[in-house]
Amino acid sequence: MAYSEKVIDHDENPRNVGSFDKNDPTIATGMVGAPACGDVMKLQLKINDLGVIEDAKFKTYGCGSAIASSSLVTEWVKGKSIDEAQKLSNTEIAEELALPPVKIHCSILAEDAIKAAIEDYKSRRGE
Amino acid sequence: MKLPIYLDYAATTPVDPRVAEQMMSCLTMDGTFGNPASRSHRYGWQAEELVDIARNNIAELVNADPREIVFTSGATESNNLAIKGAANFYSKKGKHIITAKTEHKAVLDTCRELERQGFEVTYLDVMANGLVDLNVLENAMREDTVLVSIMHVNNEIGVIQDIAKIGEMCRERKIIFHVDAAQSAGKIPVDLAELKVDLMSFSAHKMYGPKGIGALYVRRKPRIRLEAQMHGGGHERGFRSGTLAVHQIVGMGEAARVAKEDMQKDTQHILELRSRLWEGVKHIEETYINGDMESRVPGIFNVSFNYVEGESLIMALKDMAVSSGSACTSASLEPSYVLRALGLSDELAHSSIRFSIGRFTTEADIDHVIGQVNNAIDKLREMSPLWEMFKDGVDLSKIEWAGH
Numbered sequence: 366m367a368y369s370e371k372v373i374d375h376d377e378n379p380r381n382v383g384s385f386d387k388n389d390p391t392i393a394t395g396m397v398g399a400p401a402c403g404d405v406m407k408l409q410l411k412i413n414d415l416g417v418i419e420d421a422k423f424k425t426y427g428c429g430s431a432i433a434s435s436s437l438v439t440e441w442v443k444g445k446s447i448d449e450a451q452k453l454s455n456t457e458i459a460e461e462l463a464l465p466p467v468k469i470h471c472s473i474l475a476e477d478a479i480k481a482a483i484e485d486y487k488s489r490r491g492e
Numbered sequence: 493m494k495l496p497i498y499l500d501y502a503a504t505t506p507v508d509p510r511v512a513e514q515m516m517s518c519l520t521m522d523g524t525f526g527n528p529a530s531r532s533h534r535y536g537w538q539a540e541e542l543v544d545i546a547r548n549n550i551a552e553l554v555n556a557d558p559r560e561i562v563f564t565s566g567a568t569e570s571n572n573l574a575i576k577g578a579a580n581f582y583s584k585k586g587k588h589i590i591t592a593k594t595e596h597k598a599v600l601d602t603c604r605e606l607e608r609q610g611f612e613v614t615y616l617d618v619m620a621n622g623l624v625d626l627n628v629l630e631n632a633m634r635e636d637t638v639l640v641s642i643m644h645v646n647n648e649i650g651v652i653q654d655i656a657k658i659g660e661m662c663r664e665r666k667i668i669f670h671v672d673a674a675q676s677a678g679k680i681p682v683d684l685a686e687l688k689v690d691l692m693s694f695s696a697h698k699m700y701g702p703k704g705i706g707a708l709y710v711r712r713k714p715r716i717r718l719e720a721q722m723h724g725g726g727h728e729r730g731f732r733s734g735t736l737a738v739h740q741i742v743g744m745g746e747a748a749r750v751a752k753e754d755m756q757k758d759t760q761h762i763l764e765l766r767s768r769l770w771e772g773v774k775h776i777e778e779t780y781i782n783g784d785m786e787s788r789v790p791g792i793f794n795v796s797f798n799y800v801e802g803e804s805l806i807m808a809l810k811d812m813a814v815s816s817g818s819a820c821t822s823a824s825l826e827p828s829y830v831l832r833a834l835g836l837s838d839e840l841a842h843s844s845i846r847f848s849i850g851r852f853t854t855e856a857d858i859d860h861v862i863g864q865v866n867n868a869i870d871k872l873r874e875m876s877p878l879w880e881m882f883k884d885g886v887d888l889s890k891i892e893w894a895g896h
Contacts, residue, residue: 368807376807382875399893400878401838403801403827407877424877428803432875 368429369463375433380440383422385409390489395481398474404431408478410442410450412486418442418450423478430468434458434475447483497812497857501698501850502647502675502792507743508700508851514746515702518542518739528736529727539738546745550694553748554677556684556709562731563741566706567674568598569721570693571641573708573732574670575602577718578639578691579611582668586636592616592624592643592653593833599641599672620835621784622651630661639668644682644692645675648830648846649783650792652680659688668716674698674706678751679759679789684709690716696740700851701747705740708732754851762790762849765858769793769847772862776869778882782831782844796836796844797865799879800872802827805845808868812861815846839878839888 368376384407385392391411398404404427411420421439425432437458442450458464458472498506507515517523518539528543530536544558551558564570579589591603593615603613614632619625624642633640640662642653655671662669670691676682677692678699684692692709696702710716710731724733751758770793773779778798797805802816826832827841836844847861873879881888 373807376804379875384880396877397894399838400842400888401893403803403838403842405877405893407880424875424880426799426876426878427801429807431801432804 371437371462372429372433372464375436375462376429379423379432379436381420381422381436382424384424385411385420385422393482393486393489395478395483395485397477397481398427398431400426403427404471404474406431406435406474406478408435408438408475408482410479410482410486412447416447418445418447427471427474428468430462430464430471431474433462434464434471435478437461438475438479442479447486450479451483453479493854493856493860495811497853497861499812499814499847499849499853499857499861501853502650502846502848503815504697504703505700505850506852507697507702508747508750510750511701511743511746515739515743518742524738526738528738529725539736542738542742542745543736546741546748549745549749549752550707553752554673554682554684554692554694554709555686557712559729560684560709560712562708562710562728563736563744564706564708564732565704566697567596567672567693567695568706569732570695570706570708571596571598571670571672572602573718573721574691574693574710575599575639575641576606576721577731578668578670578716579606580719581717582638583611586634586638587611588614588634588637589639589641590614590616590629590632590637591641592618594618594622594646594648594830595641595643596647596672596674599643603641618833621787622646622649622782622830622834623784623787624653624658626654626657626661629658633661633665633667637665637667639670641670641672643672643675644677645673645679645789645792646783646830647675647792648828649794649834650675650788650848651783652676652787652789654787655689656687662690663688675792676789678748678755679791681755684711690714691718696744696747699747699751702740702743705737705744707744758851759790761851762853765849765853765855766790766793768855768858769849769862772858773865776866780840782834782836791849793847793849794831794844795847796831796840797869798840798843799876799882800843800869801876802842802844804872805843805868808872809845809861809864811864814848816844837889 455472526535526539528540831841
């Protein structure tokens with residue numbers, strides 16, 4: 366199967382790979398997927414007191430499209446408020462990367478990762 | 493060096509130049525283009541002679557009688573003809589068939605079709621090394637078992653099943669034994685005068701011959717009968733009608749001749765390259781060879797690099813043509829059924845790469861591959877949350893994953 370240029374670019378030069386200290390109170394962590402399905406994504410957001418995402422990092426076990434989806438998301442969420450980030454949808458990700466239908470689940474997983482991280486942020490703050 | 497480096501010889505092989513040359517002499521007006529069934533003129537006789545020579549070469553490769561070789565379009569058709577043909581012909585004797593879970597789809601799907609027609613099929617589990625447990629096979633054999641179909645060499649992991657012993661067990665019980673030998677013929681010795689095999693499937697394009705041609709061995713003593721699946725002019729003694737594809741057959745015959753002549757040389761060459769490859773990657777942490785270490789062909793080498801997903805690894809190994817046990821491209825997201833049958837965990841099954849080495853692979857190819865594999869694994873593990881958890885001492889099997 367042929368990948369789009371954007372997928373290949375993110376795959377070869379993934380942005381923001383890495384981890385933050387998950388015990389840091391400003392860090393929210395979302396981990397989604399399962400090894401059985403061949404994809405696991407970990408997305409971490411550094412959120413300031415104003416609720417703005419200052420930084421993001423990811424680690425992904427999965428195919429090229431899964432890696433590209435999570436890499437793209439880390440770029441997109443930076444500078445956004447959590448409310449804005451929450452509105453990012455998988456269709457925007459899939460469109461940007463020109464994912465074929467069999468890879469749509471990768472973009473869904475990336476959307477889920479954002480939601481899971483924000484959920485983590487809110488539960489830590491007791492919201 | 494030609495990039496990408498071809499390391500997918502188990503999927504198909506390039507045609508050997510010696511084979512291509514012979515095939516080209518069977519196509520045009522100045523070549524042997526005739527129909528071997530034409531009995532009334534020289535064009536037909538010459539074509540028939542070339543088909544006879546090819547049939548002899550294939551028979552010699554596996555120590556059979558040329559009259560036991562039936563040409564087909566490939567191993568898939570041979571498997572269909574053998575399994576459906578024998579099951580249907582002998583169905584009055586019984587309607588039970590035995591095969592293994594790690595067989596090729598051409599066998600498994602044919603068995604599924606027979607189930608729809610009222611046959612009962614037992615799909616044997618294999619041991620963790622990929623081999624059929626002969627005790628399990630024996631226990632599965634029944635009064636009404638008419639056919640056992642077990643492959644010689646597995647296409648994904650390269651393990652060699654003990655078809656000599658299985659043949660004995662079948663013969664004692666008068667059960668017909670079919671062997672899919674697509675991955676073994678021309679690679680390792682096959683002696684059908686010794687083996688108690690009744691039906692054996694061959695493919696030309698796995699042994700440096702052309703695609704679109706294969707053969708089925710049908711034993712004469714004791715005589716095995718089949719219900720034909722393709723009807724028409726009664727070619728191939730009624731087993732398989734259709735005008736013989738002379739250029740394809742000539743190609744397969746020459747491929748068989750070369751394979752027999754070069755078998756020792758090829759084996760030595762491929763073994764050396766496989767050892768070289770393994771020496772270059774075995775130091776990588778959490779790396780496992782899939783399938784039995786002793787009973788295996790040299791050319792197929794299936795390795796799991798734990799915590800790295802196969803498809804992303806294939807993308808990172810962009811200078812080489814290899815295949816992955818992870819089938820994430822399909823909607824099902826299922827890893828290889830063969831690796832699952834060995835009992836591999838999901839992560840390991842998704843993390844496998846099949847390197848298959850062949851006649852035209854060079855040392856320089858392997859050295860380049862080793863370098864790229866090492867770099868790719870480092871990079872992808874750096875990116876893998878599973879690797880991070882493993883390094884932190886987290887037991888992944890204890891985590892409740894939210895599947896999607």
